[in-house]
Amino acid sequence: MVDKHAPMTQSTPNVMRKASSVKAPAHHELAANKISPGARTTTASTLQRRMTAAASATTPQPTPTPAPRRSIALGQVVRTRRPDDVELRRPETIEIVVKYLLGQVELRKFRELFDHIDVDRAGTIDYDEFFDFIEDRRTKFSDNLFRQIDPKYDGTLDFEHFVHILTSYCMRSREEILQFAFDTFDDDASGSLDELEFMELAKMMHDGKPVFASNFNKALAEFDTHGDGIITFAAFQQISKRYPMLLFPAFRLQDQMQRMSLGLNHWHKIHVRYFDVVSMEAYRKKHNGAAPPIPTLKKIKLLFGVGTFDVYQPHT
Incomplete structure (x- = not known):
């Protein structure tokens, strides 16, 4: 005879089946949430990017320097486009x-x-x-x-x-024209003119006609301060003052450009x-x-x- 007031019990097989049924969803859930190697790599790279972005946000970034602007000239006006x-x-x-x-x-x-x-x-x-x-x-x-x-x-x-x-x-200023002439005939870009380069300059400027009243070598030696046959730009400036006709064609070119244009x-x-x-x-x-x-x-x-x-x- 069964006591209906006694606590209800389940048989061992039933308990085992229920326990199994309770554990099964947890097992399937873990299997479903398992991270594959490829997904793990993607997750790590995403995390790294977020960490880098956060660090950049907290690190002061250099402010770009605006390009310098020239001052407005006295008398300069702004006109409407036509x-x-x-x-x-x-x-x-x-x-x-x-x-x-x-x-x-x-x-x-x-x-x-x-x-x-x-x-x-x-x-x-x-x-x-x-x-x-x-x-x-x-x-x-x-x-x-x-x-x-x-x-x-x-x-x-x-x-x-x-x-x-x-x-x-x-x-161009006079100084800039002198520098341009000097650089033009400084074929080896040495920052100086040797005797051959200086002779080429003199001949080219004047169609091979003599420029110096005296002997060319004497004129060259006059400004060759080191006695090595080399003319520096400083010496070149002195030559242009002593012999203004030497670079007259360079200044005439500027004069003609100005005269014939504006x-x-x-x-x-x-x-x-x-x-x-x-x-x-x-x-x-x-x-x-x-x-x-x-x-x-x-x-x-x-x-x-x-x-x-x-x-x-x-x-x-």
Whole structure:
């Protein structure tokens, strides 16, 4: 007889089956959550990326330094773009035009001159056409100028090369022209001229005609301070002062470029603008960023628009 108030018990087989049924889901769950080797690698790489990102977020990053900007020149104005504005594409040309404060007035004149030389409307002119235009002769010295501006050096110039050559050479100082001439004939880039290089310079500049009134070797020895047949740039500067005709063709080339393009007076104005900006920047550095005083007469002229000019605005 069974006591219905006694605690209920289960048989051993039933208990075992239930225990087995209870453990089975846990076993399957562990099997389902097991990480494969490939997944383990992916998880580790993800963790590494997160740790790296967190470290970068806490590590101060250097702030990029903005490109230096040239001071606004006295009298410089900003004009509205026009449909007929001359547009430049080559970064090197834009850089030199902006550096020397040229604007649409100058670029339109350059375009007019270029189109006048480019009679066949090919979009290019050759070197000989350029020298016919400036009424000067072509030499190794002038060819090196083209080579410096046009890496292709294929005997032709497009409009932007034309602008670049005129602007860069017309804006050079006497010192810069001397240095350019010196470097042109320093064939081995030694920083000095030997006797052969110096003789080539003298002959090339003057079509082989004698430059020195006295014996050439005597003139060379006069500035060869070490007696080794080597002319340094400092000695070269002294030679150019003692014998001004030696490098006269280099300065004549600049004179002809200026005369036949914008005119001597206009290039002089551009030189003055550039000098004003350089002087202003030097003043600001010396006076903690303060602008230099403006003469009253200059203020009055600018008030009435006298002496104002625009500078090329590249597309951004």
